[in-house]
Amino acid sequence: MASHPVVVPYRQSWLRRTAHHWYDTLGPWLCVLAVILVIALLAFVYLAQASYVARQIDMMAKLEKDRCKLHEENSALLLEIAQYEDVSRIKTEARAMGLGEPTRIEYVEVTVDDPLPLPGSRGGPLSDVRGAQLPAPQGPAFLSGIWQQFRNWIIGGTVRADQPSR
């Protein structure tokens, strides 16, 4: 049996050349299908965009709500702290505890000996002062002097630290 070669006319469209079988079979239905597919694709794109925006709106709404709630709680806490710090409240409670304003204010002058410099303490790395020892306290006389000073202050009058204790 002789085969008849398919002759494609030169002027046929690209669609007919590539899909000529289907086009010959389906005809205009192929176009309709293509249009529907394109519309569906566009619809999905818009839907995705709108859904994304709606999700963002919901997320922002939730965050704003949380932010407002935190602001409210913060303000309430600040007010509560202010109530506790109120001058008149503190005065009332202090008086109830038996505290009172001082009738007399006394200034106590305390003279403290200058600390002795550390050996090798001219700066530089710590290794330079490794093994250096802090000066030992000046014995019982140093502590008793401090104690005498405060004892005299408690009993009455002010005593300079360098005055001989009685």
Next chain:
Amino acid sequence: MTATREAQFYRRMFATAALLLMVVAAAMGRLAYLQITAPPPPLPGERGTGTFVPQRGSIYDSHGYLLAVSATVYDIGACPAKITDTLTTADRLSQELQQPRSQILDSLQSGLSYVQLKRGVGKDVSDKIASWQLSGLQADPRSVRYYPNGPLAACVLGFVNAEGKASHGVEARYDDELAGKPGYRVLDRDAMGGLLYRFQPPQEGTDLYLTLDRNIQALVEEALAKGVTSTAARRGVAIVMDPRTGAILAMASYPTHDPNLRVVSDASLFTNPAVSTTYEPGSVFKVVTIASALDLGVISPSSTYYDRGEIVVGGRPIRNSDGQAHGETTIAELLAYSLNVGSATVSTKLGRGKFYEYVRRFGFSQLSGVDLAYETAGWVRIPGNPEWHESDLATNSFGQGLAATPLQMLSAICAVANDGVLMRPYIVGRKVAGGNVTVVSPQMVRRVVSPEAAAQVTDMLVYAVDRVQTVAAIPGYRVAAKSGTSQVYAETGGYDPKETVASFAGYAPADDPRFAVLVVLDRPQKEQWGSRAAGPVFREIAQQLFTLLAIPPDNVRLARR
């Protein structure tokens, strides 16, 4: 293709197309719903047009104690038409809102579309009502301004009313910064018609830290109230400043009001008399006259004049307040005994040109630039003004015939205390916005007099306290102070012989001033003189300030140096 297979193919294609069409139709329907029918959910704080009101900034004192804060309260309302069980709702609301049941029931049965049941309830009450999930009830949030210390520093803070409008004081002056910037939400479309969502968050208000010290403010208010009450004065003002920087440590007026309530019988109580009202300073102004003359060199500390008890300037006799002649008098005695004849002698020696030039250099008849609302500049008649008279040169020298605010007067005193340098008074020390801290630096206005002249005046004022104004003498401290008693101009014309404005100004420690205080009592009835009416108030404030600011006595402080 056979006919059967072709038909089968067509059926399958048709089914596929129908399925795809259904999907497309569903998608289009959902799009239509989202874009046309369903508005975006509202965000908290959103006002109808999609804007968000930010939280107003708080106000603190210099140590961080809270002075003003915005909080959210809720207004409970109901839509009677939507309430299904009125009786039960009324029962529960009555218990929770602590209102009579009958009152609530009447509201719920009123037939109105909306009724307000209670304003300003707390979040706990609002949350409890919301948890009932009863239809027809709603809780509308509203921002209110709280001043937790009540009337403390009310004249400085000002207030924000229920509508959110700021008035007076720091609230009005810094309203823009405290209010912040509103945010917005906009739904828009791009060029392709796609949905866009633009959200600009609100910019929260700036927090302000004042130079006020709450503890100093409290003690000043207490002392001032005591002084006004004991002298039966009409009103009192007291200001404490740091002369080195111009920072206002306290500013009080009495009577005052509670900015939370704002219920007053006289609306003038809302004004801050320290900056918004003027008075004739009286003899306190002699400090300015003497400092100016010493600076110009027309007098020296050893200068003297002969006090005959009266001097005629511009055809008008000027007399001493005690009506006596004091003979040969030094400048220090002039200030100590507050002699009008002496100050008139000095001002005429200065000359009108130089005298008023110094008056302006000390900041009078100009705004001080303090960051408080409604400041007034006061007035001074100067040569060239048709109302100026030659006798004004004499009367102005002892603080009569001119008007100044208490803050202007104290700023001038602070200039003398600060080695002759005038500093700009200010009330806001730092601002905190979004984590950024802006510190307000002290501003020097100008050098008014030389340090030598300032030191000489200080010595004279210390002499005045030691010898005459002993009410201000505080053991252990050198205090420089001056009293003032000025006559009040009567509404009928002329000065009222019975009414005075009593004032007392000073600073300490004299060699290194840490604070300056001015007390002004308007029309005290029981004591008319500045030293007797305002002096005790000054003393009480100064004494407590030494303790509060931990300023040791002069012998201890100077021994350290």
